[in-house]
Amino acid sequence: MAEEDVSESSQGLTRRIEELQRRHDQLLMEVEFSGERDYIVRELERLKRETKEIKRELVSLKKPPLIVGTIREMLPDGRAIIQSSTGPDFLVSVAEYLSGPEMKPGTRVAMNKQTLSIVKKLPPSIDPQVMAAEIIEKPVITYQDIGGLEDQIREVRETIEEPLLYPAKYKRMGIEPPKGVLLVGPPGTGKTLIAKAAANRTNAAFIKMVGSELVQKYIGEGARMVRELFAMAKEHAPSIIFIDELDSVASKRLDQATSGDREVQRTMMQFLAELDGFESIGEIKVMGATNRPELLDKALLRPGRFDRILEVPLPDLEARKKIFEIHVRKMPLKDGVDIEELAKKTEGASGADIKAITTEAGMLSLREDFDEIGMDQFKLAIEKVLSNTTERKIKKQVMFA
Numbered sequence: 001m002a003e004e005d006v007s008e009s010s011q012g013l014t015r016r017i018e019e020l021q022r023r024h025d026q027l028l029m030e031v032e033f034s035g036e037r038d039y040i041v042r043e044l045e046r047l048k049r050e051t052k053e054i055k056r057e058l059v060s061l062k063k064p065p066l067i068v069g070t071i072r073e074m075l076p077d078g079r080a081i082i083q084s085s086t087g088p089d090f091l092v093s094v095a096e097y098l099s100g101p102e103m104k105p106g107t108r109v110a111m112n113k114q115t116l117s118i119v120k121k122l123p124p125s126i127d128p129q130v131m132a133a134e135i136i137e138k139p140v141i142t143y144q145d146i147g148g149l150e151d152q153i154r155e156v157r158e159t160i161e162e163p164l165l166y167p168a169k170y171k172r173m174g175i176e177p178p179k180g181v182l183l184v185g186p187p188g189t190g191k192t193l194i195a196k197a198a199a200n201r202t203n204a205a206f207i208k209m210v211g212s213e214l215v216q217k218y219i220g221e222g223a224r225m226v227r228e229l230f231a232m233a234k235e236h237a238p239s240i241i242f243i244d245e246l247d248s249v250a251s252k253r254l255d256q257a258t259s260g261d262r263e264v265q266r267t268m269m270q271f272l273a274e275l276d277g278f279e280s281i282g283e284i285k286v287m288g289a290t291n292r293p294e295l296l297d298k299a300l301l302r303p304g305r306f307d308r309i310l311e312v313p314l315p316d317l318e319a320r321k322k323i324f325e326i327h328v329r330k331m332p333l334k335d336g337v338d339i340e341e342l343a344k345k346t347e348g349a350s351g352a353d354i355k356a357i358t359t360e361a362g363m364l365s366l367r368e369d370f371d372e373i374g375m376d377q378f379k380l381a382i383e384k385v386l387s388n389t390t391e392r393k394i395k396k397q398v399m400f401a
Contacts, residue, residue, distance in 0.1 A: 066110035066119065073105055080118060082109065094118045139196035139206060146193050147326050147351070148319020152310045153194065156181055159308050160198045160285045164238045178307035179275060180286030182246070182300075184293040185312030188352025191289040194312070195242040198287070205239035207232065211248035214267050222249070222267030230274045230284070238283035246288040247295040268297060275305045314350055317343055323351050327358040334374040341375075345382050357381045 069082040072089065078099060083089050092111060094103060098121060103109075110120040143153055163170060163177030170177045183191040199206035209229065214222045233239040243249075250268045275286065288306060290296065300306065315323060320343035328339070346354060360381035365373045 064113045067113055067116065068122065069109055069111055069118075071103065071105050071107045071109060071118075074103060082111065082116075082118070084111070084116075090116050092116045092118060138203065139200045141193055141196040142200055143197045145326060146190055146197060147322030148315045149190055149194065149312060152183075152312055153197075155308055155310055156194055156198055156287075157201075160240065160287065161201050164202045164204055164283060164285065179304070180288065180306050181308045181310060182293075182306040183287065183289045183310050183312050185291060186314055186350060187291050188350035189312045189314060190351045191312050192242075192244060193351075195240070195287045195289070199240050199242075202238065202240070204283075204285075205233070205236035206242065207236075207239055208242045208244065211243055211245045211250070214243075214249045214271075215264055222263060223270035226267060226270040226274060233284045238285075240285050240287060242287045242289070244289050246300075247290045247292040250288075250297055250300050251295045252297045268300070272299060272305065314348065315354075317347075320346055320349065320354060323354045324358070327355050328373075331358065331362060332372045334372045336375050337373070337378065338375065342378055342382070345379070346386065349386060353385055356385045360385055 067084055069084040069090075071080050072083050073081040075081070075091075079091060079093050080103065081089055081091055092115075095118060098109075098118060102121060103118075108122040109118045110122055111117060112119055146153065159178045159181045167177070183194060185191060195208075196206070207229065214225055214229075229241065233241050249264060250271065251264065286306070293309075301309065321339055324339045324342055328337075342357075346357065349357070357378065358381070361373050361377040364377040364380055368377075370377075
């Protein structure tokens with residue numbers, strides 16, 4: 001009898017265990033289904049948002065195109081005379097939400113294709129090439145990084161830096177600050193370095209362009225770029241416009257000229273007009289640089305445009321010593337390195353040549369796996385760099401003989 005009770009009890013426990021196991025499996029399935037359901041709900045919401053965005057984008061893509069134009073005149077009744085991009089002028093109405101002082105002659109607007117009504121105000125058009133000319137990061141070059149040009153630096157600071165930093169001094173003296181300075185001299189003498197140091201000192205926006213970038217293929221494009229260049233400089237004032245290789249866009253005007261020469265002359269005349277201008281260019285300073293001053297037009301060189309013309313010559317002995325000291329101050333030198341002797345051996349070298357010599361000496365030391373740079377490496381570097389420079393000068397003379 002006891003054995004039968006034990007057997008029944010065992011069978012009951014077994015059934016209980018099986019029942020609990022089934023319940024356990026059922027709960028696992030419910031939990032798994034609940035997780036999947038939450039995931040499905042979240043995914044459904046995401047797809048709904050994505051579908052809504054796609055529909056909105058599709059609606060915007062189906063909108064009719066707008067015509068770009070420029071306001072020529074605003075009439076008292078609120079309508080405007082506009083010049084469309086297609087050519088003719090139109091008398092059109094202006095949307096009520098756009099009426100205001102910002103709608104003035106010269107404003108770029110977008111117009112409905114059917115009614116030509118103005119529906120949107122557009123920002124001023126600036127050529128991407130002009131926008132890319134602005135140097136966003138402040139130049140790291142300072143006057144301490146330039147050797148042997150003390151007189152030129154002093155005059156640049158008087159012309160560019162002080163009028164931007166201390167305009168009250170000039171008002172007290174009753175004089176108008178100079179508009180700009182032209183740097184002339186052989187290549188590699190530090191003209192661009194001076195411009196960068198001036199921008200560093202004044203915290204002004206530094207806008208750099210090469211003169212050849214202003215020479216465009218189509219008539220009027222170069223003059224338009226000059227206008228936009230000065231417009232951007234006014235917007236970011238105080239600013240410094242630095243035009244390198246100025247001779248490429250300001251060469252002498254000739255009686256007999258090709259169509260390309262005439263386009264260059266149009267660009268130069270627009271540049272002169274911006275410098276003269278009925279409106280003062282104020283906190284905008286213009287710096288130019290060229291190594292061919294004999295090619296420049298006389299109209300550019302008269303007072304009132306480039307008020308100071310500074311010659312940046314090849315460095316003399318003392319200047320070469322200072323330039324060497326600037327470039328070797330972070331280099332590990334041996335005790336026997338004589339800066340004065342190096343300066344004597346580099347007569348006729350430019351500042352760029354001296355920088356190339358110090359770099360070449362460092363490269364030679366790395367090749368030999370030296371920890372320090374000795375006099376022998378500098379002598380080899382001088383021989384290599386100056387011989388290459390001499391060969392380039394000979395080839396240039398032969399080319400233009």
